[in-house]
Amino acid sequence: MLEGKSGGEKAAGWFLSYKWFVDVLFGGIIGVGCYFKYSGRVWGRVACPLAALMHIYARFSQFRIFADKKKCISCNVCTSVCHQGIDVMAFANRGLSMEDPQCVRCSACVQSCPTGVLSFGRLLKEGKPLFDDLPASPVQMQEALKNAR
Numbered sequence: 001m002l003e004g005k006s007g008g009e010k011a012a013g014w015f016l017s018y019k020w021f022v023d024v025l026f027g028g029i030i031g032v033g034c035y036f037k038y039s040g041r042v043w044g045r046v047a048c049p050l051a052a053l054m055h056i057y058a059r060f061s062q063f064r065i066f067a068d069k070k071k072c073i074s075c076n077v078c079t080s081v082c083h084q085g086i087d088v089m090a091f092a093n094r095g096l097s098m099e100d101p102q103c104v105r106c107s108a109c110v111q112s113c114p115t116g117v118l119s120f121g122r123l124l125k126e127g128k129p130l131f132d133d134l135p136a137s138p139v140q141m142q143e144a145l146k147n148a149r
């Protein structure tokens with residue numbers, strides 16, 4: 001007949017219940033509860049230590065995504081493709097450079113913009129943008145080809 005649980009069984013039981021607790025708390029209650037504010041990246045935006053490190057790097061980074069405001073048709077494609085949940089359109093249709101520390105520079109927004117509004121570049125110390133030489137989206141590639149003819 002079984003008596004009380006051994007130390008190992010108790011530790012395994014505690015570990016399993018801890019895993020359940022973390023899964024239910026982060027994946028369930030907080031994850032679902034915060035979805036509408038933070039989209040699907042609650043851990044990355046709120047609790048990830050790597051994301052915290054990226055915030056520090058971003059403070060010193062000159063990297064920006066620049067927007068040519070007059071080309072923006074406010075279609076929201078850039079915001080909808082950003083898996084980091086960044087409201088790219090809010091920067092683009094005001095002509096502001098995008099410097100959200102959550103940005104992982106995946107280029108999805110730049111590539112998907114149907115009118116070639118967005119470009120990668122660096123913000124120089126004088127406050128002027130320095131655009132990357134290579135066109136970053138199919139629309140910009142077509143524009144560059146047209147201009148070269």
Ligand code: SF4
Pocket residue numbers: 071072073074075076077078079088089092093112113114115116117118
């Ligand atoms: S995808 Fe391009 S045109 Fe559409 S809102 Fe974003 S920046 Fe503007």
Ligand code: SF4
Pocket residue numbers: 081082083084085086088102103104105106107108109110
């Ligand atoms: S480069 Fe990627 S992560 Fe950064 S804003 Fe655009 S879609 Fe989002």
